Amino acid sequence: MANYTLVPIQEETEPENEKKPSAVAETGTKPSAVVETKSSTGADSKSGGAPIPIGWTVDGVPVGEPRVERAQWESGIFSCTGKNDEFYSSDVEVCLLGSVAPCVLHGSNVERLGSAPGSFTNHCLPYAGLYLLGNCFFGWNCLAPWYSYPNRTAIRHKFNLEGSCEALARTFGCSGNILMNEAQREQCESACDFATHVFCHPCALCQEAREVRRKVPHPGFTANPVFVMLPPGTQTMARQL
Numbered sequence: 001m002a003n004y005t006l007v008p009i010q011e012e013t014e015p016e017n018e019k020k021p022s023a024v025a026e027t028g029t030k031p032s033a034v035v036e037t038k039s040s041t042g043a044d045s046k047s048g049g050a051p052i053p054i055g056w057t058v059d060g061v062p063v064g065e066p067r068v069e070r071a072q073w074e075s076g077i078f079s080c081t082g083k084n085d086e087f088y089s090s091d092v093e094v095c096l097l098g099s100v101a102p103c104v105l106h107g108s109n110v111e112r113l114g115s116a117p118g119s120f121t122n123h124c125l126p127y128a129g130l131y132l133l134g135n136c137f138f139g140w141n142c143l144a145p146w147y148s149y150p151n152r153t154a155i156r157h158k159f160n161l162e163g164s165c166e167a168l169a170r171t172f173g174c175s176g177n178i179l180m181n182e183a184q185r186e187q188c189e190s191a192c193d194f195a196t197h198v199f200c201h202p203c204a205l206c207q208e209a210r211e212v213r214r215k216v217p218h219p220g221f222t223a224n225p226v227f228v229m230l231p232p233g234t235q236t237m238a239r240q241l
Helices: 023-027 042-046 088-100 102-112 119-137 144-159 164-171 182-199 201-215
Strands: 034-036 055-057
Touching (some): 088 102, 102 201, 164 182, 182 201
């Protein structure tokens, strides 16, 4: 019968200066080349926080997080009385304010966006002054839209809503983004916000009011219950005979 002897196995060590083969040599595949572009910082981060690709492969596939889809407005710009839902009475009120007192409606929209206390007065009075100057010297409200259109941009950013350029592209079935980068797209959307306030100013104010009233409660209202403690009534002691 043969005799066997156990011999310890020595582990082979690699020299420190010898590098391990790369993953390309082990798998035998060649990774796709990536074209580096500028990081999406600075002006791009102001466009509602939507991530954009940071590069493209040789096959045209974007590298990075996918583009976030933007939501649509709750009502159209020409929906004067809004929609037939639980906010119908509020929509009628918005339509009346936009026709008679647009300064009040603009101040209410800014106040609902969570601005500092006193924002209603700080925005309502300047709007009223520009409204009167435009009607007195030019015959129509041409100055107030310059002051109020940034509020429409703020609403788009806060609720991640699509702009006029994206709405037109969706309506006509255009695929892809016509603009080259996010900064140019935002410049186009801001210009469209300004044009909307200039040519359809009352309708733009009413659409913004319907949007914020459906998504943001009035800051004057609170959901916390209020307990009122009443003092006890007057007590008298009768003398027993």
